[in-house]
Amino acid sequence: MFTGLVRSIGRLRPLGTDLMQITCDYPAGGTSEANRAGAEAILTDLELGDSVAVDGVCLTVMHLLPNGFTAAVSPETLGRTTLGKTSGEMLVNLEPSLRVGSKLGGHFVTGHIDGLGYLDSAVRTENAWEMSFRADGRVSRYIVPKGSIAVNGVSLTVADCDAIGSWFKVAVIPVTYAETNLRLLEPGDPVNLEGDVLGKYVEKFLRAGKDDSERSVPQEMMGRSSMEGVSPGFLAEHGYL
Structure with missing residues (x-):
C-alpha cells in the first residue's frame, strides 16, 4: 500500500x-x-x-x-x-510502501495499474501546472470530478473531466511538478493510471447487488422492508456471523 x-x-x-x-x-x-x-x-x-x-x-x-x-x-x-x-x-x-503509523498525505494507492493515459497538454498557470490527460476505458470509469487518481504514482485530484472520464485535468503544484517525472512529459507520452480503490469496491458492490440480490439474501428476509426481526441469532443461523 x-x-x-x-x-x-x-x-x-x-x-x-x-x-x-x-x-x-x-x-x-x-x-x-x-x-x-x-x-x-x-x-x-x-x-x-x-x-x-x-x-x-x-x-x-x-x-x-x-x-x-x-x-x-x-x-x-x-x-x-x-x-x-x-x-x-x-x-x-x-x-x-506505507508503514503503520506513517502520515497519509495523499490517498490509498495499491500500485496495481488499471490502464494507460496519455498527456494532452501541460499549461503553466500562476500557481500550478494544469495537465490534461486521455485515459483508456479500463480506468476512465473510475475518474470523477474531485476524485483521486494516481498518475505515474503521484496522488492527484481530478479538477475536471468529461462525462465518461476519458479525458481529465489535474492541477499539479510546483513542488510536485519539480520533484517528479511529470515535468519531463511531452504531449502524447504515456503514463500509468490507477483509479481510486474505493470506487472499484463501490462498483463491485453495486454490480453484485444487482446480479445476485436474490441469491445473497435468505428467503426468510425476502420482502422485508425493515430490519425488524433481524437479530445476532438470526444472522448466525444463516451464516452471516
Whole structure:
C-alpha cells in the first residue's frame, strides 16, 4: 500500500525481458535536496521482499544494490504499464510502501495499474501546472470530478473531466511538478493510471447487488422492508456471523 507521495526520482534500466534495475543516483550531482533525502530514506530501510512503487507500479525488491535494487516484472505488468514500453533507461518516480503509523498525505494507492493515459497538454498557470490527460476505458470509469487518481504514482485530484472520464485535468503544484517525472512529459507520452480503490469496491458492490440480490439474501428476509426481526441469532443461523 502507498500514498501517492513520491519520495525520489530514480533511473530504471531493463535487464533482459523480465528483470528491472532501479537506481537512485539521478541526476549525478544535480538532484535537489528533497530528491537526495528521499533516495537516502528509501535505501536506508530497504530490505529484500519490500514493495516499492516505481512510476506507480508495485514491484518487489529481489536483490539489493549499493544504490538501488532489482525487481522482476511479470508479462501482465509489462503489457499494462509504461514499464513495458522502454528498451533503454527511463526516469521513474519512487515511493516506499506505507508503514503503520506513517502520515497519509495523499490517498490509498495499491500500485496495481488499471490502464494507460496519455498527456494532452501541460499549461503553466500562476500557481500550478494544469495537465490534461486521455485515459483508456479500463480506468476512465473510475475518474470523477474531485476524485483521486494516481498518475505515474503521484496522488492527484481530478479538477475536471468529461462525462465518461476519458479525458481529465489535474492541477499539479510546483513542488510536485519539480520533484517528479511529470515535468519531463511531452504531449502524447504515456503514463500509468490507477483509479481510486474505493470506487472499484463501490462498483463491485453495486454490480453484485444487482446480479445476485436474490441469491445473497435468505428467503426468510425476502420482502422485508425493515430490519425488524433481524437479530445476532438470526444472522448466525444463516451464516452471516
